[in-house]
Amino acid sequence: MVLKIDMAGDIPIYQQIRNQIVFGIATGRLKVGDHLPTVRQLAGEIGVNPMTVSKAYSLLKEEGMIVMDRRHGAQVNRLRVRENALNADFDQRAVLFISEARMKGVSEEELKTRILHLIGSIYGQEVFS
């Protein structure tokens, strides 16, 4: 899986790493049990401080996306169904996206079609291997 990190963007680098790994797992490009590079390896490749990568991995670990092992490093975790996945925080973020689209003049129909297409592109992928 290829990560594309925008070094001059507004989104912090650790957030970009976290987001792209989440996207990779959701679309099946990273399978359960896949090994991620070590903090040092990835930091060396991107050219950032290891603390930046460590922060991204810590976030992913807290969210249960990856597991950290002393011997095997970081590994993609088995997906767990959470009862409270669609919580108030999720609603807040989704509402923000929808509001932003409306402010830019996107019609309801256009937005529904687009969102359904995006849902299809992610849910259509085989995640478990």
Added chain:
Amino acid sequence: MILLFLVILWLVFGIMAAYSLLYRQYRDHQILGITLSGIHAQHSGIKKTVSSFTRTCYAVLLLSAGCCFLLLIPLIRNYAEFAMLLLIIMNLLANWLVIGYYQKKLRHIKEENNWTYSRDNTITVDLNVAREKGKSSISSVWVWLFLLLSFVPAAVLLFHSETQQIYPIGLSLIGPFCQLFSVFLYYRIRNQRSRILNGETEDNLLLTRQEERINSISATLSALVMLVFWFLFNLSMVHAQNGLLIIAPMIFLIVALLGIARWQQNKTRNLEETLLDGQPGEEKIQERQSTWKWGCYYDPNDPRVFVPKRIAGMGWTVNIGRPAGKLFYFGILLLVFFILGFVAYGGMKDYQIIVQEHEMRIDAAMYDMTVERDQVASLSVTDQLPNGTRTNGYGGANKSFGHFSLNGYGKCMLYVYNNVDQYIVVQLKEKDPGYVIINGKTIEETEALYQEISRWLSE
């Protein structure tokens, strides 16, 4: 001595020319630091410019080599060290101007043909490639072994105290220090960022593995060359009586390092060509901002203090965009100016030998000394000095002064004009130094000085 200076100058000019010529090779989508796609690099205008650059480099080399003969003119010969530094600076400036001029020409061709590449500041990393990092390189055991072996001359010196007279043990530790630098180079080359060809992990992995292999082999070979150079240098220091022979290990080092750099470049280019072969259309490349300012690497956004030189495998340079890099760079610059200043001052300042009531004072750049009358054991004159080595002093084309170790004399203080074949030998009662050897600018001056010292001793 002048012949030695000429050889050193030709060597320096040769390195500069080779460095410039390696820089013109198409590698990592760049020629002379200007981004060009593979197809655009084959454009007739680009090819013509590169050929013209090659010819100009050779012209600068020939012109610089020819200018060295100016050192044979007696008037310039008197200031040989200063003239030598001036020639080196002029050669560096000429090469720098030539590179700058041809970079402008390449940019102009790009603008004329409207060749633009994307300018986004995105870094692409393949997670599978990152995970494989370091697994295809030559083992680091070799470079550590070479480091260990570089201590052999120092260990040999420990058991040969006589050799320490002409070759101080402190000097024998310079080799391990340089060897340690090659260990550092090995790790930096091995861990440098992998390049991503496309979205296919297999292709990216193949490129990274092969490139890592090539880079680690060249780093290991460089470390081996450094070790062989160090052994040859030690042998020439201890056994060679002819100063010119000391140049031979240096020639070996430079030729071997340039050979390795060229091999590395060719292998990497062939690998790129093989992997890109058959891929449809123009490869997606990014316009890279020039991170070179005044001949130095300058990128405040790059967290690295030490970065590879423009030609990989040729060593490392400092990122002057970082505060630590600035400090290091200006520290080195200060040191260089101090050495240049010392060489210029030492080369121009004449010795002043003042004989007073009960002491003889010798005033020379940084190596002043005073001899009390009761310290002197004997006084004599000789017209030839035996071979020896400088342990801590100045050895120029016209003058030699400071601490020397001469065969048959042992530790001496020298304040002599090399082209005057008459020397006053003042033997001291002590052993360190055992002798003070002086002379004047002419034989007449030397004779007058001898008479003056004789009178002073007999008072």
